[in-house]
Amino acid sequence: MKKPARLTFLIATVxxxxxxxxxxxxxxxxxxxxxxxxxxxxxxxxxxxKAGDTMEKLEARDGWVKVxxxxxxxxxxxxxxxxxxxxxxxxxxxxxxxxxxxxxxxLAAKGFNKQVEDKYRAxxxxxxxxxVDAMEKVKPSAAEVDAFLKQGKLGEYGGAR
Amino acid sequence: MSARTKALAAAALAATLALAGxxxxxxxxxxxxxSTGKVSREDAQSLVRTAEAVRSTFAEITEEEEYYxxxxxxxxILSKYTPYRNEALNAxxxxxxxxxxxxxxxxxxxxxxxxxxLDTDEVNAMAAPGGFIFVTKGLVNRCGDEETLAAILxxxxxxxxxxxxxxxxxxxxxxxxxKVIGSEASRQFNSEELAKVTGxxxxxxxxxxxxxxxxxxxxxxxxxxxxxALSFTVRTGYSPGGLAEFLVxxxxxxPSGTAAGWFKTHPSPADRLARVKTETAALxxxxxxxxxxxxxxxxxxxxxx
Numbered sequence: 516m517k518k519p520a521r522l523t524f525l526i527a528t529v530x531x532x533x534x535x536x537x538x539x540x541x542x543x544x545x546x547x548x549x550x551x552x553x554x555x556x557x558x559x560x561x562x563x564x565k566a567g568d569t570m571e572k573l574e575a576r577d578g579w580v581k582v583x584x585x586x587x588x589x590x591x592x593x594x595x596x597x598x599x600x601x602x603x604x605x606x607x608x609x610x611x612x613x614x615x616x617x618x619x620x621x622l623a624a625k626g627f628n629k630q631v632e633d634k635y636r637a638x639x640x641x642x643x644x645x646x647v648d649a650m651e652k653v654k655p656s657a658a659e660v661d662a663f664l665k666q667g668k669l670g671e672y673g674g675a676r
Numbered sequence: 677m678s679a680r681t682k683a684l685a686a687a688a689l690a691a692t693l694a695l696a697g698x699x700x701x702x703x704x705x706x707x708x709x710x711s712t713g714k715v716s717r718e719d720a721q722s723l724v725r726t727a728e729a730v731r732s733t734f735a736e737i738t739e740e741e742e743y744y745x746x747x748x749x750x751x752x753i754l755s756k757y758t759p760y761r762n763e764a765l766n767a768x769x770x771x772x773x774x775x776x777x778x779x780x781x782x783x784x785x786x787x788x789x790x791x792x793x794l795d796t797d798e799v800n801a802m803a804a805p806g807g808f809i810f811v812t813k814g815l816v817n818r819c820g821d822e823e824t825l826a827a828i829l830x831x832x833x834x835x836x837x838x839x840x841x842x843x844x845x846x847x848x849x850x851x852x853x854x855k856v857i858g859s860e861a862s863r864q865f866n867s868e869e870l871a872k873v874t875g876x877x878x879x880x881x882x883x884x885x886x887x888x889x890x891x892x893x894x895x896x897x898x899x900x901x902x903x904x905a906l907s908f909t910v911r912t913g914y915s916p917g918g919l920a921e922f923l924v925x926x927x928x929x930x931p932s933g934t935a936a937g938w939f940k941t942h943p944s945p946a947d948r949l950a951r952v953k954t955e956t957a958a959l960x961x962x963x964x965x966x967x968x969x970x971x972x973x974x975x976x977x978x979x980x981x
């Protein structure tokens with residue numbers, strides 16, 4: 516084999532292996548959400564999932580990702596709920612431990628978190644976190660959303676595009 | 677191919693892979709660069725390292741961090757304003773907001789979107805990072821129908837989707853925070869780190885709240901949110917006319933003296949209206965306004981004091 520051909524072959528092999536390893540897994544980056552039967556928010560939930568859960572990516576279409584959970588449930592997630600997991604071989608080389616990718620940091624590192632909020636709350640009694648908790652509790656159900664769309668002739672019931 | 681060309685090609689490949697975050701291949705890539713004999717192994721390692729992502733800007737604030745910044749921002753807004761006690765209206769605003777968020781460019785955020793009507797006659801709307809959206813009773817009173825309120829909510833969702841609130845955080849503060857936070861995969865701070873990070877967190881909240889309540893966003897963000905509002909409402913199935921109507925109404929009620937509240941934190945309604953009209957015309961065929969929606973809006977606001 517000629518030298519340039521050998522280099523091209525090497526690069527191609529590396530890329531193929533890399534793409535194969537990268538494409539398969541997604542990890543949930545939001546607190547909680549549902550996997551849905553079809554790629555739309557009014558579709559029935561087939562499984563509840565939470566931040567950090569990983570699943571196999573089967574297909575991507577119009578901003579939605581088809582996944583299979585470890586328990587074998589197949590369904591759809593909106594792409595803004597997940598991030599594609601980078602191959603994590605950190606454990607294989609302890610000296611490289613501080614070089615986590617931004618994606619890994621996003622999911623595992625300490626940052627502005629519950630611990631920081633608790634410390635902040637202790638020194639700022641005026642900030643009304645109880646009212647925020649109450650605000651977060653209000654979450655329309657899929658049935659309420661569907662009824663709202665249907666009555667108002669919105670979304671799939673009306674002229675949405 | 678010369679050794680130098682080969683080294684360059686390998687370095688480019690290494691940098692690409694390093695950005696993608698694949699450790700084993702990175703090690704191999706550094707080996708390839710070094711094996712050419714033109715670059716030492718240490719230099720090869722550093723070439724790979726500098727191509728890696730390092731947190732330095734608002735864009736690298738994680739979803740979870742954005743959520744905690746948003747929660748505390750909302751808590752501070754709720755220390756100035758009281759929630760309007762009207763469950764039916766609040767439920768109506770939440771389901772409408774949720775539907776619009778589903779049709780936005782960012783339907784899922786760490787803690788989801790939540791909407792609340794504030795008990796004040798002041799006309800205003802605010803969006804804390806992560807999806808905590810507030811509209812005042814005074815603003816709801818100013819809306820003539822569902823399309824108008826939908827346009828306001830969609831505008832605020834646009835600010836959240838594009839992370840405009842986070843962009844008001846001073847860069848130096850973020851760099852300080854990222855330095856303390858580091859990248860070790862542990863979720864607990866020791867007490868010294870915690871005091872430091874909490875101090876920075878307070879500064880971050882100061883930047884965000886000042887922008888939301890006092891200073892307003894950069895006007896380019898307001899124009900962007902208007903454009904997104906048109907897009908999200910039309911995708912949902914609303915007529916896009918609501919935003920223009922609201923702006924016409926606000927222009928008519930412009931205070932003659934010093935601007936306060938909404939007028940202080942937003943560009944002039946006339947200025948926005950001109951752009952919104954042009955953008956609406958560019959949308960082409962759009963859904964029509966329907967009586968059934970105007971009727972349920974009237975029902976939802978009938979007990980507004």
